[in-house]
Amino acid sequence: MLPIDAAAHSSRWRRRHPVDKAVLGLGLTVLAISLPPWPGAALVLLVALAVLLGPAGVPGRRLWRAYRVPLGFCVTGAAPLLVQVGGPQGFVSLAGDGPLRAGELLLRTSAASLGVLLFAFTTPMSDLLPRLVRAGVPAPVVDVALVTYRMSFLLLDSVRRIRDAQAARLGQTTRAATWRSLAGLGATAFVRAFDHATRLQAGLAGRGYDGTLRVLVPEARVSVRFTAASCALLAAVAALTLVLERALP
Secondary structure, X not given: OOHHHHHHHOXXXXXXXXXXXXXHHHHHHHHHHHOOHHHHHHHHHHHHHHHHHOOOOOXXXXXXXXXXXXXXXXXXXXXXXXXXXXXXXXXXEEOOOHHHHHHHHHHHHHHHHHHHHHHHHHOOHHHHHHHHOOOOOOHHHHHHHHHHHHHHHHHHHHHHHHHHHHHHOOOOOOHHHHHHHHHHHHHHHHHHXXXXXXXXXXXXXXXXXXXXXXXXXXXXXXXXXXHHHHHHHHHHHHHHHHHHHHHOO
8 A cells, every 4th residue: 555545544534525625635726726826826835734734634754755756746847947948048048037937837836736635645545436426427437446546556566576576586786687677577567467457357257246346435424614614714815815915026
C-alpha cells in the first residue's frame, strides 16, 4: 500500500462521506485556479496547509513526501517562463516578465496540488470508487478502476521483490548489470502482472461474476454542518482575496 493510501485509511476524516471532503479539497483547488494568484492562490495554499496539518491530522513529513512530487512538476513547468527564445536580445535570453509569470504559475499549481492532496489524504480510493456508480458513472468503468487499483499494489509488491532479489545477486553493481537487471525487471513484472490478471479472472468466474463487482462500502452520510462550514471557508477565502487585492500594491 502506498503511503498516501495508508494515510487516507488512518485519517481522522476516514469515516466522513467523500462528498464532504470533495467540497473542501476540490473547492480549494477550484479557488486556486480561478482566483488571482496573488493573493488568492497564496491564501489557498496557506488554508490548505492549515487544514491538512490541523483538523485533517496529516503528519508533516508524510505530506512533504507526497507534495514534493507534484511540486517538482510545478517548478519544472514554471521554469521555462523565465526565458524567451528569439528576439533582439539573442537566441535565448531572460524574459522581461518571466519571473512574475513563473511565480504566478507556481503559486497556482502548488496551491491546487495541496487541494487535491487534501482530498487524497483523507479519502481512500476503496471508499470513493464504489460510490461513483451511484453518481452515474457506468458500473463497468468503476469495476475496471477498482481492479486496476487493487492490481497496482500487487504489481508494486512484485517489482519490489524482484529488485531485492536482483540486488542480493549483485545485479546493480555496474552500469551494464543495472541495465540488464532493469530489462529483466520489466519482463518479469509484465509476466507476473499477466499471471495475476489471469488468476483474478479465473477467481471471479469461479465466484459467479456476472459483470458487476459487489464490495462492501462503509456507511456514511453527507454532513450538512461540515459541508456548510467548508462552503463558508471557501467563501471567506474568496472574499478576503478580493479585499486584499484592492488593498495590496
